[in-house]
Amino acid sequence: MSHFEPPIHWNDYEDIALKLYEKFGDDFNESKIYRIRFTDLLEWVLTLPGFVGTREESNEGHLERIQSEWVYEWRDNQK
Numbered sequence: 001m002s003h004f005e006p007p008i009h010w011n012d013y014e015d016i017a018l019k020l021y022e023k024f025g026d027d028f029n030e031s032k033i034y035r036i037r038f039t040d041l042l043e044w045v046l047t048l049p050g051f052v053g054t055r056e057e058s059n060e061g062h063l064e065r066i067q068s069e070w071v072y073e074w075r076d077n078q079k
Contacts, residue, residue: 007051008048008052010058013068014073020045021073028074033067041067042063045058
């Protein structure tokens with residue numbers, strides 16, 4: 001039985017960060033996450049399972065928040 005996951009939108013920063021952490025794990029540490037180009041980050045977010053936002057809805061503010069949340073997610077998993 002599969003559980004229903006609601007669609008993910010641009011402002012679901014924590015959900016996006018969790019999915020990115022699940023996808024990349026410890027391949028990216030804090031400094032590497034902050035060095036990711038927004039063009040790459042945008043592509044990765046658009047291909048996440050359940051993500052329904054569009055490229056046109058993206059902006060720098062969303063991408064910055066996603067980076068920050070991803071760093072928090074990474075830190076939480078280092079304990």
